[in-house]
Amino acid sequence: MASSSSIALPGQLLGPASKFQPGPGTHIHQSNLYSSLLGVVHISQPAKAPGPTKRLTKITPAPAPAELPTVSVSRSGVSEKREVLPEVGNTVLCRVIRITPRQAVVAILICGDTVLHAEWQGLIRVQDVRATEKDKVKIYESFRPGDIVRAEVISLGDQANFYLSTARNELGVLLATSEAGNNMFPVNWKEYQDPETGVSEPRKVARPY
Amino acid sequence: MTDRRRINGPVGATIPLVFEDVEDYEQVATKAARSRAPNAVRKMYLKTGVTPSASGSAYLEIETSGKGGVSGLKLSCTVYGPRSLPRSSPFSPHIILSTHVKYAPFATKQRRGYLRDPAERDLGSHLEAALRGAIIADRWPKSGVDIIVSIIEGDQDRETSKTQGDEAWDIMNALSGCITVASAALADAGIDCVDTVAGGVAALVRDTADSSPSIVVDPIPSEHEKILASCCVAYLPTRNEVTNLWYKGDLPASDMELYTKLVEKGIQASTNANRVLLECLGETVN
Amino acid sequence: MASTQHALLSPAELAYLHAALSLTPPIRPDGRSPAQFRPLVAETGILPGTNGSARICFADGTEAIVGVKAEVERTRGGYEGEIVEGGGAEEVVTDVNDEEKKGESDWVEMTVEIPGLRDDDATTAFLGAMISEALLADGGFSRRLWINRRFHWKLYLDILLISPPLSYPLPLLSLTTHLALLATRLPRLKSEGDEDPFFDDDWAAARYLYPRNKKDGKTTARPPVTLLVMAVGNNIIFDPAKEELAVADVALAVSIGEDATTAATATGDDASLMMDVDSTTAAAAITSARNLRLLSIRTIDPPSRLTPSGVPNATNTAYGAATTQKQPEARTAEAEAVEGVWRAPRGGAKPLVMAALVHKVLEKGGIADEVLDALHAVDLG
Amino acid sequence: MPVTILAPKAMRQDYGQADKQNISDDSDDADSSNGGAELDYAELAKADAEGHTHKRPRIAGGDFEIVTPGEVITDDPQWMRGHGTYVAAGTTSIISSVAGTITRTNKLLSVRPLRARYTPEVGDLVVGRIVEVQAKRWRVDVGATQLASLPLSAINLPGGILRKRTETDELQIRTFFAEGDLLVAEVQQLFQDGGAVLHTRSLKYGKLRNGMFVAVSGMGGGGGVVRSRRQVWTLEAASGGGPIDVVLGVNGYVWISKHVETPEGLVEKTSGITNLDESVSATMYSSQNDRIGPETMREIARIRGVVTALVDNGLRVDEDMVMRGYHEAVEMAMVSSVGADDIYLGGERGEQLAAVLTAV
Secondary structure, eight states, X not given: OOOSSOEEOTTOEEEETTTOEEOTTEEEETTEEEEOSSEEEEEEOOOSSOSSOOOOSSXXXXXXXXXXXXXXXXXXXXXXXXXXXXXXXXXEEEEEEEEOSSEEEEEEEEETTEEEEEEEEEEEEGGGSOSSOGGGOOGGGTOOTTOEEXXXXXXXXXXXXXXXXXXXXXXXXXXXXXTTSOBOEEEETTEEXXXXXXXXXXXXXXXXX | OOOOSSOOOOSSOOXXXXXXXXXXHHHHHXXXXXXXXXXXXXXXEEEEOOOTTSSEEEEEEEOOOSSTTBOOEEEEXXXXXXXXXXXXXXXOSSEEEEEEEEEOTTSSSSOOOSSOOHHHHHHHHHHHHHHHTTBOGGGSTTEEEEEEEEEEEEOOBTTSOSSSSOHHHHHHHHHHHHHHHHHHXXXXXXXXXXXXXXXXXXXXXXXXXXXXXXXXXXXXXXXXXXXXXXEEEEEETTTTEEEEEEEEEEEETTOHHHHHHHHHHHHHHHHHHHHHHHHHHHHHHO | OTTOSOOOOOHHHHHHHHHHHHSSXXXXXXXXXXXXXXXXXXEEOOOTTSSEEEEEEETTSOEEEEEEEEEEEEOOOSSTTOXXXXXXXXXXXXHOOGGGOOOOGGGEEEEEEOTTSOTTOHHHHHHHHXXXXXXXXXXXXXXXXXXXXXXXXXXEEEEEEOSOOSSOOXXXXXXXXXXXXXXXXXXXXXXXXXXXXXXXXXXXXXXXXXXXXXXXXXXXSEEEEEEEEEEETTEEEESOOHHHHTTOSEEEEEXXXXXXXXXXXXXXXXXXXXXXXXXXXXXXXXXSOOEEEEEEEEEEOOGGGGSOOOOOGGGOTTSSOTTTOSOTTOOOOOOOOOTTOOOXXXXXXXXXXXXXXXXXXXXXXXXXXXXXXXXXXXXXX | OOOOEEOOOOOOOOSHHHHHHHHHHHHHHXXXXXXXXXXXXXXXXXXXXXXXXXXOSOTTSOSOOEEOTXXXXXXXXXXXEOTTEXXXXXXXXXXXXXXXXXXXXXXXXXXXXXXXXXXOOTTOEEEEEEEEEOSSEEEEEOSBSSOEEEEGGGSOOTTOTTOOOOHHHHHTHHHHSOTTOEEEEEEEEEOTTSOEEEEOOSTTOEEOOSEEEEEOOBSOSSSEEOOOSOSEEXXXXXXXXXXXXXXXXXXXXXXXXXXXXXXXXXXXXXXXXXXXXXXXXXXXXXXXXXXXXXXXXXXXXXXHHHHHHHHHTTOEESHHHHHHHHHHHHHXXXXXXXXXXXXXXXXXXXXXXXXXXXXX
């Protein structure tokens, strides 16, 4: 199990459950870890510093008593087409489809670093647009249909929608088109400007990295 | 039940013509005997990723019995999903599996219509049971996946007359192929499975009217005088578990051993198919 | 599909049911012993307009009615022009040996109607296929419908579930069909040989499809029955109720038939001959060795795989320290099973478990025997 | 014998002697005065001509009177119409609109249907099952014509009563109750259309576990769960079963479970609000069952059998009947051939049990 780039087939034994933690693409059967996908095996050593780390794996096990290396099987490199289900905590890129005073409906395009093929629908509720002055948020001053938005998944939501939030500085509108139809650039934390007409429009702007 | 959306072929059953070629007459009249060993399955060809637009796909071909004019089994499977459920459907903590098995209209001697008939629906149910045991459904909440298997050629001997052979037995072979090909397509689509499931068929056959019955794997109905019983098994090799068992026939109930042996042989046939499946999946990766 | 009309049960209920049914002996929710069926009320001959009919209902109100109708139909030859045009009638009669009396599977048409389900629903198709498959398994049944070389009976079996299915309706439908077929009578044929058939219009003279012994009025051969059997842990449970099926590890539908004597099947003895079978041997066949045949086995997709899994207290975010968890709804991680927490089963069943289920049905003096005995006792009117 | 197949029987005469008496009275009249079936029609025709519909002299009858829809109950104007009745325009006759038994409260005439779905009333203790999770509330099946609703604001949140509801609670609504979960709650409020709003803001309400569910008809004319003094009680089970909780939802949904120390019980042992909070959150939304012994499971199944036997035989289900039935069932098992383990109470054994109970 030393090599970190071997191929696993569904049902292939990866190791005992006492030595590894199950990551995505694996499952436990009779105290052993098996692959559940056709893909490449990754073994990631636990981060030295315990605490809220940036999650690399998709499944966070409950606070593990002893930190064990996590073994996962990933489709990346095996197939162009791979689908992931947006999960709580994932950062996603999405396109605004329609807006109402209470929420913005978006289509999730990219989840993490994976381009999604299926159409997963998301919802940004008015109270999740930004972290401060929530009561003054207006959806139409934050998003417009067609905008590309970076957001975080905060709940699996109801049967149809994932609930998303843009209540952080680096989250919000990345690309916006003006009413005149031109690509705009951000001028401050709440405005985009049309370079040709000079008209600025309100948006929940994502802080550029 | 007429299908208005397509231009349909002639209504009613068509009976294919049988040409009595003088030279081949003897050959047609005498039944082709099974040339393989009782334990040998036919060669099969499996390839994944044949349909670029689908999330996962696979193609399976099983060789013909070597005689001219006999079609083998040709199956194509496409998997769409995981994808979000339609807005009207209720919340589901699991992935919703839907399976469709359809014979192409020209796949069998008797022309099939475009709408699925009860036998095809039944095959779909069997396939669903076989796959449902294999997938890890709770990995994909609020998602659905569609598995569509098209039977392009239905493993039938054109030259046998209607009275010889019985479609009821052919359907077992078709199901076992459907399971194997769908399993490959699921792996190609990246849907979590506990193991690779594959199908296998074994049958208790009688070759001549007065010979004693014997068990063969991967039977071709037209090669035998009579099939007494047949079973199709969907088997997970690493877990040693059966996800679907379909038996039909007529066995004395007192003889449990015969039944056990039949299932054993079915599992053996399934293991053979699984070897091909694993090899094929390995090739996909490299 | 087959059993996805799943009972909505909470994870705690499922865990409880599974634990109770895994005990030795299992404790079933309604207190039955593992092999005990729900009591049922049965009667036959309830529909005068049919050739045979039956009704069965359970105490909970689940009720099924089966009507059998027969029509004379012209036999289609294998190929065009092959239709036998009757020559000398006498000659033909002597010529017809048993092998020639071959029935076709399309002589029987079966429809299943379940309230609340579309008729093209997979469940309906699955149930219909299962019942007709058992009926046609040996070809012996359709042989009973043979009139002469040009005509046969076409049998329409209409299976109706009156109430919405409170449990998986397979055993109910199968038992009702069994009784209806036992009660089915066909008019006595008066014509001879291959001429156009005409029949005795005296209903009292009509013959039973499954001929009866003249002495005790009991039948010798019997139509198949399909039994539903499931396994939880090491226990084998018959006639499961809906909530029991919801925690099944594996469920099988096993169809069994009964032949009069071995000889009868081997030579394909025809119906009229069986009528005159020496009554002593027939009686002996009933009492001593019942000649059971295994006709069909199908795996029923257990609904347990589609049940919601429980959350162990250790990882339950609504359990105590909910606020310390960073991701409140992070997907439940893979973990070992925890006692008292329901987990939807994955994978299939061990071949040995399946064999044990089948064995339990078939063994001598086993469940199949007892069910047939009980059905025997039903007054066929 | 694993299978019992019975011959069909005539319908049970559930509704007592009074009804039979009436019928025979009617026919006696007809026989003595006119002597023939056809004359019944004549009588009817006469009644029609006089502008009345045919009615049986009922109002002074016994306790059990069955009326059918369209049947005139009375044309005496002193009565007021209640549920299950209507007054035709221009007349004073009160006509039944359902099939059921007449009940009179002072001058109010109402008809209680023989079979009906549960009609919620404020204060009812009900057992329900979550069928849908929405953004801020759950939809609960309580056996009524409409789904009841349970708002997120009407439940106790983990972390104590004093905790404020936050937005994260809304996002993780499914961790409190998900589809399929069973709960016991109280009807807090009714809408105009009969829809009920539930609440679980008491320590005796909440998610159910450690037991078994059985649905019987509630509020029926003859059998089923009836509103009574106590819907929830704990009993000490026979043969080492330990304490068992029985919850008879007024809606006919019954929950039988192993008794676990309730938070109220813990209050006595512990002191201070913080401890209480912890113990509340510990079990409130858990879906993990405690360890339950086989004896307890057996007795739970026996009680379930008693409840179904009562309903199957048209008897009312309340604390008294269940307790008597349970003791009788234990007695019956003692003398049964199988022994104390015999908990089956279906079919004939159920009838036997019902016969014993009604005989007392």
